[in-house]
Amino acid sequence: MTEPTHRPLPAGYRLTSLTEADKRAVLEVDTWAFPSEVDLDEQVQHPLPLTWSRTFGVVSDHEDADAVPFDGAVPTVSELAAMHASYPFAEFPVPGATLPVSGLTWVGVHPQHRRRGILSAMIDVHFEQARAAGEPVSALFAAEAAIYGRFGYGQAAQDLRLTIPRGAALRDVPGADEHTVRIEKADRARHGELVDSLHRAAGADPGGHGTGVNRPGWVTRESPELQEAWWSDPAAFRRGRESQRIVVVERDGEPRGYATFRRKLSWETTGPRGTVSTGEVVALDAAAARALWGVLTDLDLTSEVEPFMIPVDDVVTHLLVNPRAAAGRVADNLWVRVLDVPVALAGRRYAGDVDVVLHVSDARVPENSGHWRLRATAFGGAACERTEDPADLSLDVRELGSAFLGGVSLASLATAGLVSEHRPGARAAASAAFGWPVAPVSSWVF
Numbered sequence: 001m002t003e004p005t006h007r008p009l010p011a012g013y014r015l016t017s018l019t020e021a022d023k024r025a026v027l028e029v030d031t032w033a034f035p036s037e038v039d040l041d042e043q044v045q046h047p048l049p050l051t052w053s054r055t056f057g058v059v060s061d062h063e064d065a066d067a068v069p070f071d072g073a074v075p076t077v078s079e080l081a082a083m084h085a086s087y088p089f090a091e092f093p094v095p096g097a098t099l100p101v102s103g104l105t106w107v108g109v110h111p112q113h114r115r116r117g118i119l120s121a122m123i124d125v126h127f128e129q130a131r132a133a134g135e136p137v138s139a140l141f142a143a144e145a146a147i148y149g150r151f152g153y154g155q156a157a158q159d160l161r162l163t164i165p166r167g168a169a170l171r172d173v174p175g176a177d178e179h180t181v182r183i184e185k186a187d188r189a190r191h192g193e194l195v196d197s198l199h200r201a202a203g204a205d206p207g208g209h210g211t212g213v214n215r216p217g218w219v220t221r222e223s224p225e226l227q228e229a230w231w232s233d234p235a236a237f238r239r240g241r242e243s244q245r246i247v248v249v250e251r252d253g254e255p256r257g258y259a260t261f262r263r264k265l266s267w268e269t270t271g272p273r274g275t276v277s278t279g280e281v282v283a284l285d286a287a288a289a290r291a292l293w294g295v296l297t298d299l300d301l302t303s304e305v306e307p308f309m310i311p312v313d314d315v316v317t318h319l320l321v322n323p324r325a326a327a328g329r330v331a332d333n334l335w336v337r338v339l340d341v342p343v344a345l346a347g348r349r350y351a352g353d354v355d356v357v358l359h360v361s362d363a364r365v366p367e368n369s370g371h372w373r374l375r376a377t378a379f380g381g382a383a384c385e386r387t388e389d390p391a392d393l394s395l396d397v398r399e400l401g402s403a404f405l406g407g408v409s410l411a412s413l414a415t416a417g418l419v420s421e422h423r424p425g426a427r428a429a430a431s432a433a434f435g436w437p438v439a440p441v442s443s444w445v446f
């Protein structure tokens with residue numbers, strides 16, 4: 001269970017709002033937290049994805065060791081010691097619906113100031129701000145997987161990393177050959193709208209069968225700053241790979257899918273050994289997906305394709321004739337923190353009828369603690385209210401976050417002792433209802 005960790009900022013530190021005028025200081029503290037091969041002078045020239053009104057710093061006020069005391073007083077200096085920011089995702093996909101979600105990001109503490117409780121205090125600030133903004137959930141990508149569980153974040157989605165050999169056999173999909181293929185330099189002016197609309201549509205209806213089953217976690221780049229930063233492609237950040245390319249597949253003149261990718265070529269004595277690193281591979285249906293993977297696995301001078309962050313149930317996992325040869329590994333994708341239990345639980349859909357009383361423990365957001373009755377009909381409405389009735393299941397808010405997007409089963413959490421059942425049958429029924437037919441994932445890191 002999560003231990004209470006409420007802490008104010010340590011003495012000598014204060015919270016401040018940051019603006020675009022602080023861009024250099026932000027990058028300075030960020031490059032202390034995340035060492036980079038790209039110089040600050042170079043980084044400062046490129047757009048940042050931050051929403052400045054949601055960007056906060058922690059300033060250290062201390063005596064200036066180099067200054068000469070004046071009138072017996074030592075002047076103080078103020079330095080940015082830490083920062084955090086959040087993205088306002090107004091339409092974050094959750095099972096069967098969207099919810100306002102705060103995307104916690106750019107968390108960094110200068111090594112000089114670490115392990116003094118600054119992150120703990122910034123988390124409290126973030127939770128308060130999100131709740132005040134009516135955002136019942138916070139989501140993030142974790143730099144290190146051990147950091148955020150203590151704050152009530154649960155690992156809610158995984159993604160798949162593959163190494164697909166060039167020419168890997170793929171099963172046929174009728175209609176795949178009817179696509180025309182465009183391979184071009186990725187360019188916002190030319191491809192921006194196409195990428196946005198296909199990405200949104202593919203998340204709303206994966207596979208394109210109109211089943212009403214969306215892909216939870218498939219968040220779009222909602223703000224102009226995120227858009228600008230996602231499309232900017234500074235050479236300094238490419239690590240020897242080419243500039244961003246895009247393959248677009250069209251059918252009857254209509255775009256049906258795209259994949260962004262970069263190649264890197266290495267000349268070996270045995271011949272060329274190029275690698276294709278894909279960014280997003282997004283298709284409206286199986287035929288378009290088959291057409292895209294067919295292109296990506298057959299580029300000249302390359303020997304393998306490395307898709308980055310595809311769903312664990314991606315089309316390609318079903319199309320590969322020899323999936324074992326693609327050497328799959330899974331990685332943690334989204335971490336989810338439920339900040340307002342009744343709003344969050346009533347704001348998603350469920351895959352089965354359910355009437356269950358959950359005893360939720362939350363050491364950091366006490367308003368969440370207690371017994372909550374969740375009632376929902378399969379793929380229909382849901383309601384959640386506080387109750388005095390005895391609990392059917394008890395769990396920490398961290399496990400509720402893990403299960404929230406439908407990708408982690410309550411029953412499997414129970415096998416690890418993290419969910420307790422008090423009414424026989426409640427665990428099975430709630431697990432089935434909290435699950436979702438399509439695995440959650442975000443296709444990009446925020």
Ligand SMILES: CC(=O)SCCNC(=O)CCNC(=O)[C@H](O)C(C)(C)COP(=O)(O)OP(=O)(O)OC[C@H]1O[C@@H](n2cnc3c(N)ncnc32)[C@H](O)[C@@H]1OP(=O)(O)O
Binds near residue numbers: 033106109120
């Ligand atoms: C969503 C994102 O942006 S993820 C990016 C996170 N940022 C980074 O990884 C950049 C490099 N690291 C840092 O900037 C800092 O070390 C941070 C942000 C990870 C931690 O900041 P700090 O101010 O040192 O954390 P703080 O002192 O509040 O520690 C809180 C607790 O987390 C623990 N903790 C902090 N960092 C880590 C870590 N990397 N791994 C495991 N535990 C950690 C601390 O031990 C402490 O535990 P306790 O409550 O049991 O005493």
